[in-house]
Amino acid sequence: MPKRIPVALQMFSLRNETEKDFVGTLKKVADIGYEGVEFAGYGGLQATELKKVLDDLGLKAASSHVPLTTLESELSSVIEYQHAIGNKHIVCPFLPPERRSEQDYRELVSILNSVGETCHKEGLSFAYHNHDFELQPLSDGRKPLELLLEETNHDWVKAEFDVYWLTKAGEEPVKWLEKYQGRTPLVHLKDMTTDGEKFFAELGTGGVDLSAILNKGDASQVEWWVVEQDQSRRTPLESIEISFQYLTKNYITA
DSSP: OOOOOOEEEGGGGGGGHHHHHHHHHHHHHHHHHHOOEEEEEOOOOOHHHHHHHHHHTTTTEEEOOOOOOHHHOOHHHHHHHHHHTTEEEEEEOEEEEEOOSSHHHHHHHHHHHHHHHHHHHTTEEEEOOOOOOGGOOOOTSOOOOHHHHHHHHHHTTTTEHHEEEEEEOOOOOOHHHHHHTTTOSSEOOOOOOOSSOOOOOOOOOOEEEEEHHHTTTTTOOOOEEEEEOOOOOOHHHHHHHHHHHHHHHHTTOO
């Protein structure tokens, strides 16, 4: 029997809602049934305040997305905050456009290694989250995402594969999970419309082969499935509930 993998929500999905009411929005996430949240900001709360909110709501801190510049300049305080809220996973979520040259990627290897080594010593995991721009080949034919994962220390730098962006770039997420098996403690679950727009879709309503991905969770040692919907044509709360219901009906078992 495969191990049951809990489901978290990336709070960026509800960024407009959290701006108005951070704690109230977390409560709505808990009420839907999510077990954890992946943070993209903390609503201005001190770590002790946020930990109490999470405990009161029965939520766990699954992960935190932390901008690269913050990881470079304030890593010790970032780590201190994660320990206080009970989070074990830190993720570099995005590379700004001005840092995407081939030379930038090569320099990023040592930066990721440095951050990852420090996190590892602190008992935390550190991962890199992809979009589609890391799938455009470099001069040596490799894709930037391959370069980053092949040239960093496998114990210090993990991956948080985003299945929407992999699919949009023409890749098969399952092949990436197989290639980097055991190095993906977090996976972003997303779907994509089957029309020419390839827009973000609620889980189970698009064309991403989610079943194949979910079936790889155990072998890939996934610790959290993370639902995210960058944009929605419904209200974001409706979208995240539809996605959770899909997982409940098709995948999650007690």
